[in-house]
Amino acid sequence: MNYCSHCGSSQLQWMIPKGDHLQRLVCEQCKTIHYQNPRIIAGCLPVWQDKVLLCKRAIEPRYGLWTVPAGFMENGESIEEAAIRETWEEAYAEIDLKSLYMMYSIMRVDQLYVLFRAELKNLNFHAGEESLEVKLFEKNEIPWKDLAFQIVEKTLENYFIDYEQNYFPTHVGKL
Ligand SMILES: [Zn+2]
Structure with missing residues (x-):
């Protein structure tokens, strides 16, 4: 940030505001x-059934690698609306949201991943603009070496263990 988004001034300074304990960018x-x-x-x-839907990324970063439908939550929408919207945009998949499945802090990039388990309503999915391909995978077909992010790997590992037990708790953690 080079200019204050409130007043347009370029006089921005890193400092610890009174009562705070971290450096913040403050407009003088x-x-x-x-x-x-x-x-x-x-x-x-x-x-x-026993398959999961993955999307092959058509955008950077990690172009050509497989991921779950996910993206930045927008202002004015709930977390459930954001999850449904992202799944539609990337895979044109119609889903029923089930339980909250993964809530993971990704420390390196300061992101919080909130993923729901969802059941496909039908098989009319197809690639959205951000996907090259959208496909269902059985456990033994998962392209483990071509997954886009560690969080995707973690999610799939958890899912196939939980699927065996037919018990899907919320997994909370950090990467
Ligand atoms: Zn200002």
């Missing part, structure tokens, strides 16, 4: 404190 002109906080990624693990 209008005194606005520009907090920077983790961003929320909302998404789904869509399933159909």
Whole structure:
């Protein structure tokens, strides 16, 4: 940030505001404190019988690698709406949201992943603009070496263990 988004001043200074304990970018002109906080990624693990739906990324980063439908939550939508929207945009998949499945802090990039388990309503899915291909995978077909992110790997590992027990708790953790 080079200019204050509140008053347009370029007089921005890193400092610890009174009562705070972390360095913040503060506008010396209008005194606005520009907090920077983790961003929320909302998404789904869509399933159909014993298969899971993955999307092959058509965008950077990790072009050509497989992921679950997920993306940045927007202002004005709930976390469930964001997960459903992302799944539609990336896979044109119609889903029934089930339980909250993964809530993981990704420390390196300051992101919080919130993924729901979701059941596909039908098999009319197809690739959205951000996907090269959208496909159902059985456990033994998962392209483990071509997964886009560690969180995807973790989600799938958990899912196939939980699927055996038919018990799907919420997994909370960090990577
Ligand atoms: Zn300002």
